[in-house]
Amino acid sequence: MRTDPPADNIRPTRPFGGTLAFLWTEMLVQAHESLAMATSMVTQTVLILFVYILNPGLIGVALIGAVLFSAFTLGQRVLNEAAYIRIDHKANDLYLAGPMSPEGYFLGMAAGILVVYVAPIALLGGLAVVVGHLSLSTSLELLGLSGLVWLFAASIGYIFSTFFRDNRAIWAYASLFFNVFGVLPPVFYPLGFFPEPLRPVALLMPPSAAAALLQSRIGEATLSMGQTELALFGLITETALVFLLAIFWARRTVRGP
Amino acid sequence: MSAEPLWSENLRKTYATKGVPPVEALAGVSMNVHPGERVALLGRNGAGKTTFLRIASTLLRPTSGSIRVFGHDVSEHPERARPYIAVVPQEGKPFFHLPPREMIYTYLRARGLSRETSQSRTEEAIERMGLTDFADRLCITLSGGQRQRTMVATVIATQAPLLFLDEPTIGMDPFARREVWASLRDLTAKGSTILLTTHYLDEAEALSHRLYIVERGKVIVSGTSDDLKRSVGGTLKVSLPEGAAHRESFRSFGETVADGASLTIIVHPERLGELMALAIQRQLTATVGPVTLEEAFLRVVGRKIDED
Numbered sequence: 161m162r163t164d165p166p167a168d169n170i171r172p173t174r175p176f177g178g179t180l181a182f183l184w185t186e187m188l189v190q191a192h193e194s195l196a197m198a199t200s201m202v203t204q205t206v207l208i209l210f211v212y213i214l215n216p217g218l219i220g221v222a223l224i225g226a227v228l229f230s231a232f233t234l235g236q237r238v239l240n241e242a243a244y245i246r247i248d249h250k251a252n253d254l255y256l257a258g259p260m261s262p263e264g265y266f267l268g269m270a271a272g273i274l275v276v277y278v279a280p281i282a283l284l285g286g287l288a289v290v291v292g293h294l295s296l297s298t299s300l301e302l303l304g305l306s307g308l309v310w311l312f313a314a315s316i317g318y319i320f321s322t323f324f325r326d327n328r329a330i331w332a333y334a335s336l337f338f339n340v341f342g343v344l345p346p347v348f349y350p351l352g353f354f355p356e357p358l359r360p361v362a363l364l365m366p367p368s369a370a371a372a373l374l375q376s377r378i379g380e381a382t383l384s385m386g387q388t389e390l391a392l393f394g395l396i397t398e399t400a401l402v403f404l405l406a407i408f409w410a411r412r413t414v415r416g417p
Numbered sequence: 418m419s420a421e422p423l424w425s426e427n428l429r430k431t432y433a434t435k436g437v438p439p440v441e442a443l444a445g446v447s448m449n450v451h452p453g454e455r456v457a458l459l460g461r462n463g464a465g466k467t468t469f470l471r472i473a474s475t476l477l478r479p480t481s482g483s484i485r486v487f488g489h490d491v492s493e494h495p496e497r498a499r500p501y502i503a504v505v506p507q508e509g510k511p512f513f514h515l516p517p518r519e520m521i522y523t524y525l526r527a528r529g530l531s532r533e534t535s536q537s538r539t540e541e542a543i544e545r546m547g548l549t550d551f552a553d554r555l556c557i558t559l560s561g562g563q564r565q566r567t568m569v570a571t572v573i574a575t576q577a578p579l580l581f582l583d584e585p586t587i588g589m590d591p592f593a594r595r596e597v598w599a600s601l602r603d604l605t606a607k608g609s610t611i612l613l614t615t616h617y618l619d620e621a622e623a624l625s626h627r628l629y630i631v632e633r634g635k636v637i638v639s640g641t642s643d644d645l646k647r648s649v650g651g652t653l654k655v656s657l658p659e660g661a662a663h664r665e666s667f668r669s670f671g672e673t674v675a676d677g678a679s680l681t682i683i684v685h686p687e688r689l690g691e692l693m694a695l696a697i698q699r700q701l702t703a704t705v706g707p708v709t710l711e712e713a714f715l716r717v718v719g720r721k722i723d724e725d
């Protein structure tokens with residue numbers, strides 16, 4: 161019997177350690193659900209169609225909204241996946257009782273899901289650029305804002321996932337949250353259609369904040385100076401806070417109470 | 418580093434769930450596991466084995482007491498203990514949409530091992546644990562035992578300094594179990610230390626240097642499996658198919674159990690000759706065999722249940 165643990169097997173935990181490896185793992189896992197990739201676009205397509213039938217002139221707004229909504233609902237997939245692999249597979253125990261970093265587990269999972277589902281979203285984005293005649297700078301803005309919305313939703317999704325003890329309850333709550341906040345506010349339709357007193361609320365909710373900023377870019381919404389700042393800095397601050405909270409929470413919830 | 422791989426003192430855990438009375442799962446557990454040892458944690462369902470393993474592997478907060486992994490306080494600094502450990506969780510499953518080869522490889526990569534090391538360890542584990550024939554089939558298409566083998570192979574491939582295995586061989590056939598035993602022996606020969614739970618007492622006997630029996634959150638016995646057998650009065654068992662009527666004459670040799678017409682006596686080897694002489698004198702046929710760990714376990718734990 162030796163007294164020293166084999167030193168070459170001790171990997172100190174690095175911040176975000178394991179992110180890329182788990183991203184790859186999650187990609188391989190998700191890639192097997194090809195039907196899910198197709199069905200992930202159903203709601204958006206239906207809503208785009210509705211908007212087009214009601215007012216063909218708003219197709220650009222609807223396509224932009226669909227991109228943002230798609231980024232937002234990826235949070236629901238993170239929630240489902242994180243809860244499922246923790247509860248059914250005991251993946252938290254397997255991966256986190258070891259040198260892998262908890263934030264790498266969270267971010268790798270979220271990014272792996274993003275990579276697999278990004279193709280249909282990119283297609284929608286391409287359509288938005290072409291059909292909506294988006295300039296290069298507006299297209300880049302769409303890309304950046306979608307990224308923020310995704311990060312916000314993925315972080316919220318991961319945090320929520322830790323509160324469930326069994327998988328049966330999740331479906332109802334998860335779809336409630338992501339659909340309500342992704343569909344009700346002015347994401348698929350112009351901010352101007354939203355009741356005036358509630359507009360500040362819409363400007364503080366990430367998907368509709370991003371939508372409002374882009375709508376003002378293409379002339380479908382008029383934002384006052386204060387409103388633009390509110391939407392932009394609100395979105396950036398909320399995303400940063402929720403992302404930091406998710407990192408903190410991922411670390412904290414490795415160990416149960 | 419000279420610190421023990423695992424050391425705990427007076428470890429307690431009470432589960433407090435709203436609306437139901439609290440459950441005291443660990444009522445002061447002290448134990449240690451020395452470098453290179455394989456130690457089995459035994460006990461009835463609900464005795465507290467998983468609770469102990471989860472606390473030791475940084476997955477659950479203890480209510481009180483101390484616990485250290487390689488000298489690192491698990492309660493205060495779980496992140497310092499984590500680089501040393503790997504866990505087979507009770508009822509853990511590999512990802513269904515990965516084949517065993519990818520499951521093992523990506524897991525090692527997530528733990529920070531290099532490409533080359535991960536690759537060679539993956540192949541080694543596949544070979545070692547008999548996964549070759551299905552290494553590239555999705556886990557969802559594998560049988561229960563094949564999935565469990567994949568799970569164990571994944572964790573064994575880490576060669577972590579301290580491994581916690583919660584019922585690692587559940588659902589495995591006798592060949593697969595022996596492959597696991599051999600792999601675990603290899604690991605400890607290379608310097609790893611292992612704490613496992615099992616309900617297969619032949620496995621505990623074949624595999625562990627020492628064992629702890631927990632009952633209602635307390636260690637009631639610790640030692641080698643021979644120690645445990647000695648504590649029930651002997652390491653040999655004499656069965657007399659027609660002996661029940663002669664029970665009184667055999668009482669002085671050790672514990673006697675009558676079952677219908679037959680009589681079983683637990684005896685120390687040094688008194689075997691004397692006992693056999695008496696059996697021959699009474700014209701009773703006798704068969705002699707070793708006391709199994711399972712029989713000793715049943716007696717020791719049964720006695721404890723009676724006391725309580």
Ligand SMILES: Nc1ncnc2c1ncn2[C@@H]1O[C@H](COP(=O)(O)OP(=O)(O)OP(=O)(O)O)[C@@H](O)[C@H]1O
Nearest residue numbers: 432434440442460461462463464465466467468469
């Ligand atoms: N999350 C929990 N909440 C409340 N009580 C719990 C919880 N987990 C375990 N217990 C209780 O704690 C006790 C010990 O459970 P534990 O899982 O440690 O047993 P075990 O020895 O591993 O049993 P088994 O052999 O069945 O796996 C049991 O009485 C169990 O019901």
Ligand SMILES: [Mg+2]
Nearest residue numbers: 466467468507
């Ligand atoms: Mg258990």
